[in-house]
Amino acid sequence: MSSTLGDTIKLSLFGESHGEAIGIVIDGLAAGIPLDLDFINHQMDKRKAKGKTSTARKEADEIHIVSGYFNGYTTGTPLTILIQNTNTQSKDYSKTKDILRPSHADYTAYEKYHGYQDYRGGGHFSGRLTAPIVAAGAICMQILKNKGIQIGTHICNLHGITDTLFSDDVPSIEAELNSLDSKAFPVLNEDTASQMQAEILKHKEDLNSVGGILESVVIGVQAGIGEPFADSIESKLSSLIFSIPAVKGIEFGLGFDFATTTGKEANDAFIMKDGKIQTRTNNNGGINGGISNGMPIRLKTCIKPTPSIYATQDSVNYQTKEATTLQIEGRHDPAIIHRAAVVVDSMIAIGLVDLYTKRYGYMWQYEERV
Amino acid sequence: MSSTLGDTIKLSLFGESHGEAIGIVIDGLAAGIPLDLDFINHQMDKRKAKGKTSTARKEADEIHIVSGYFNGYTTGTPLTILIQNTNTQSKDYSKTKDILRPSHADYTAYEKYHGYQDYRGGGHFSGRLTAPIVAAGAICMQILKNKGIQIGTHICNLHGITDTLFSDDVPSIEAELNSLDSKAFPVLNEDTASQMQAEILKHKEDLNSVGGILESVVIGVQAGIGEPFADSIESKLSSLIFSIPAVKGIEFGLGFDFATTTGKEANDAFIMKDGKIQTRTNNNGGINGGISNGMPIRLKTCIKPTPSIYATQDSVNYQTKEATTLQIEGRHDPAIIHRAAVVVDSMIAIGLVDLYTKRYGYMWQYEERV
């Protein structure tokens, strides 16, 4: 369905940018998972607008659990999370609603919902809807962490400024993930962080915006997870990650660079290492035939520049069908890529819990934690 | 499920490379669609191994409709297509089954199916399974064509050799699609075809293989198709296309090039043209907020080099856990990208029929054809 993510766990996402609240219902969690609320809030915090590189709309994003949670544990029945919208500005959107913002969903929403969409601040298409995804993703990450699975994402390219990539070996990756987890700006190399932030601010002053590329890695996934075809890991994760607003590209392992390799170069030879079957290289990003091979899962996600910019743009009035210009008011982000990193982590976590649950049932989420 | 594609139409894919037959059941087609068998066979033909650039295993790939088809029309009940495997070689796979072929699904299948997989020729993971997808996709393309929607895919990059990209305007694209439809090798520029074929043969002689990038375009999709989040066009198409073996990257519109643009450059300004709201540029590939905006839908798919190569490779014996070398015998493709183009077309068609059917019901597939 339009806003129902997942299969063996189902996440029903709801809300609008300027409605009363946004939220999510998670159906398919096992009973008895002790939620780490500090961790959830820690993840929520990563997504929050902070400082000058983000929108001036600062939301508390306090999660409020309405159901499925009792005495500190999940009950096994649908867990509902509500997040109030507290910082909506009472401007009159109805005046500007017909001037279509370029590269936003204003026009497509008009055509799809024939005028009945909640047009205030992008409505259901708003990036705010990623807040409940992060809350749900944090629960999934917690489940995975208990199984020894860790996920992390950093900006590897922001308008041409590049960060160090994740290492190849698991211990180094683990260290990188730990370091990343405590950073306010998700990059591996600290110097890069300040360059990227300066780049964002430069474009902000120019009434402009920038995008970039996120690199993600997952360690600890056993070989044999995922399914051929419809539920290949690539299918599952891409479907979820492309649900995130502004994502326009995804690649696994070498990704588009496979186009300029040959089979000899690209094939990952099998070797014995530490008593286990591994591959010498990991060009396939830990996935063969849609199924995990035990190596780190690696993927990159491209985030387009925020379409909301302060510069004057050409547009059309939907009602009058006349050309016009548009100067977007309100508060918005000169870049969202640093806030999107945790959303990608969350979607990966949701996808992996979904695939593990298919194989081992929802009891898998619980039983080994005793 | 593992091999069940789609939502409002469900396609249940089955079979193994060296089993008796492969096939697909399509549940959710309207009654009364007059199948154009010539067109289906024409599409099947595009996928067939032909000449020296493909495997020596030549399969007739005759489609045999077992159910759901009566007096030349779909009946509205599940349509089943069977394709016999006729050209399987009776070699003894059990000897080599434990020597894991690099970058194939041999190892992951072993781990997932704990030794019970059909290991002959890749089993269910074989590229042969794309034959029923093409048959189903041809039916979907036929439905779409009746609605004025056309789809086409060409190789825009084969190991560095590039083809002209699709044009921007619909009439030119239409001409390109028509021209492409009759070509044995899916490129727009005829000179490029011979260069690419020579490149494939060069690597074949070198016991090697190559990959590349496919560019796809869809014209005629009205604005308002697709859903936010889970059923965004990007989610739906990426999920289906990543089901195709060897696909490792997908991007829409500018895709990864968004990383080096700014909002000012990337935003697609709205304009009035031919009395309709359109965008001046189409950097978003016809999709905003996951929903079609009426502009051509554009995407690129990266196909990795065929993992089957004749060169000797390092590997491991799954049972003995000992390092070994492997020289893949049998018949295989030095490149599959030219055969994959029609598979991508098919997946796009399946995805779009799925999304249209969600909005207008399965009756949409039928009613306007009267």
Add this chain to the structure above:
Amino acid sequence: MSSTLGDTIKLSLFGESHGEAIGIVIDGLAAGIPLDLDFINHQMDKRKAKGKTSTARKEADEIHIVSGYFNGYTTGTPLTILIQNTNTQSKDYSKTKDILRPSHADYTAYEKYHGYQDYRGGGHFSGRLTAPIVAAGAICMQILKNKGIQIGTHICNLHGITDTLFSDDVPSIEAELNSLDSKAFPVLNEDTASQMQAEILKHKEDLNSVGGILESVVIGVQAGIGEPFADSIESKLSSLIFSIPAVKGIEFGLGFDFATTTGKEANDAFIMKDGKIQTRTNNNGGINGGISNGMPIRLKTCIKPTPSIYATQDSVNYQTKEATTLQIEGRHDPAIIHRAAVVVDSMIAIGLVDLYTKRYGYMWQYEERV
């Protein structure tokens, strides 16, 4: 999933009896449906505990729409309804939680959720969860009414006291449905109402409870709705109605009485009437081969006596595994059948909107209303 109802429209039900709130997310509604809040409240009112024949727990059951609703119309994105639990008594459930209430879900919840269930007042298994179903059902009934489809349910048997059955002809049924809609106690024959209420009170005084049979009818469904097998009308409606707590039997048309008929008696001969193909009798309850035939859809639902009774009962302590006796305290219903009628109506409405939407898409919910 456990608590996600429907297919082309998805309803994600959540909450517990003594949690903060219960609610539902409806994903798959068209944009532009003008909600009739008075009608929704009217339906909610039918389900409310009133007078002595129901529990002393009186809940306001005010529906609060959190998302998917804007300026009086549905937006086409998920519509979320919250209902606060206001009248929960602060008794200490933890003392009695291990004494299993006979014929309740206490024991099965213990086994399924291994001790983590919210045991207060039945938790997620509580009849309170039918309140959001009624709210969602009211929206679906409103959609159907716009298409000329009407649904109604009355008690045809309460502990042996029987009501008149619905008539056979549509105009009479329509009159009966209109009359029924305004009644506080859902029976066709007013005299029967007082007898049934007296019967309930008699058993209440005896610290006992009673059940009965509901008869439902739907008029206005065109021939051709429903699907063979998995989505037969009987499959769809039974699946939804058996989700209602206390339902233990469902039959369509003659139902179990078919066992004592013959084909000659049971077959519904086709006739021409009012220029339309109809059947002379309607033993099949408007459904042939799982699909509507244009005649009124008729079904009966058996509701067991409320398992909560004040009489002392034998039980077992789950933790000590010792036999014990139990006297249920708290507030409960001596019968719930009169409150269940509107829940059955709601489930029928949900099921029919689901089946219509499969055939005509979600746009069907909207387009003809203009």
Add this chain to the structure above:
Amino acid sequence: MSSTLGDTIKLSLFGESHGEAIGIVIDGLAAGIPLDLDFINHQMDKRKAKGKTSTARKEADEIHIVSGYFNGYTTGTPLTILIQNTNTQSKDYSKTKDILRPSHADYTAYEKYHGYQDYRGGGHFSGRLTAPIVAAGAICMQILKNKGIQIGTHICNLHGITDTLFSDDVPSIEAELNSLDSKAFPVLNEDTASQMQAEILKHKEDLNSVGGILESVVIGVQAGIGEPFADSIESKLSSLIFSIPAVKGIEFGLGFDFATTTGKEANDAFIMKDGKIQTRTNNNGGINGGISNGMPIRLKTCIKPTPSIYATQDSVNYQTKEATTLQIEGRHDPAIIHRAAVVVDSMIAIGLVDLYTKRYGYMWQYEERV
């Protein structure tokens, strides 16, 4: 979807009565299940038309496994079963297709498929489609048997002639199931068998048909299986069983008899027995709150009289809209209830494997069998 059954295992049913073949694809089976083909054939045999109490159309119903099966074990990829239609008579159905057979799906199919249905012998609506269900059900029963779960169904009422009901205690039920498994006519009491068969033949001579009631029991299901609401055991099983042609009623435990009991009589007191929590009575048929309580699961299914009778019936010509009479030719069953018993068993097995797989994953089907 119309003909796709199940959730965590998906069964895609296809074919028509007079097409070339019917069949089913099962997606979601674990790898490594050693199929007992003798058992599958034994189950298929129970459904076959035999002797004078069934149709003269005798089909071999040989199952042919096309995919998902290798060296005697399931592979974990979709398992496809084909059953040829061998005994179709080449009569000209096109002459009679417009004379609607009462209580068949002729009219509803016409309306739903607007004339494109395969009308020969009921097409996809034919009882023949239950053959692949029995094959799939046999595989599920085999999985369940390995876990100590047994299922059985007998005719408890055939046009008023009643059989002994299943016992209450598990050892007796087990003996009854074993005895039943070897019987050609599924009743517990041998005398009843001959009476019922005589009754069928009597009505056959009268150009008539009869129906009846099936009683089913399942032993060995642990407490805690099933889900609240949408996937309650009652919802899951009723949805599947109502997919079987001719089923018009289902009840669990006391079923409709709950209407004349009180809570005191109906409640199943908990007791300790054999060191386990059990209930003294089993009026709820082993299910509380939609979830198994460890007691035998008990249900009854009403099968209507076969609508195909040789007597002349009133009907209408669909095309001319004129009243006419109809004398059904061809071969058909004077009763199908004895053949339907194994179909109900199969659906129960499919439903239980589905629910167990949701809880424990598809690996549950395999792992404990080692």
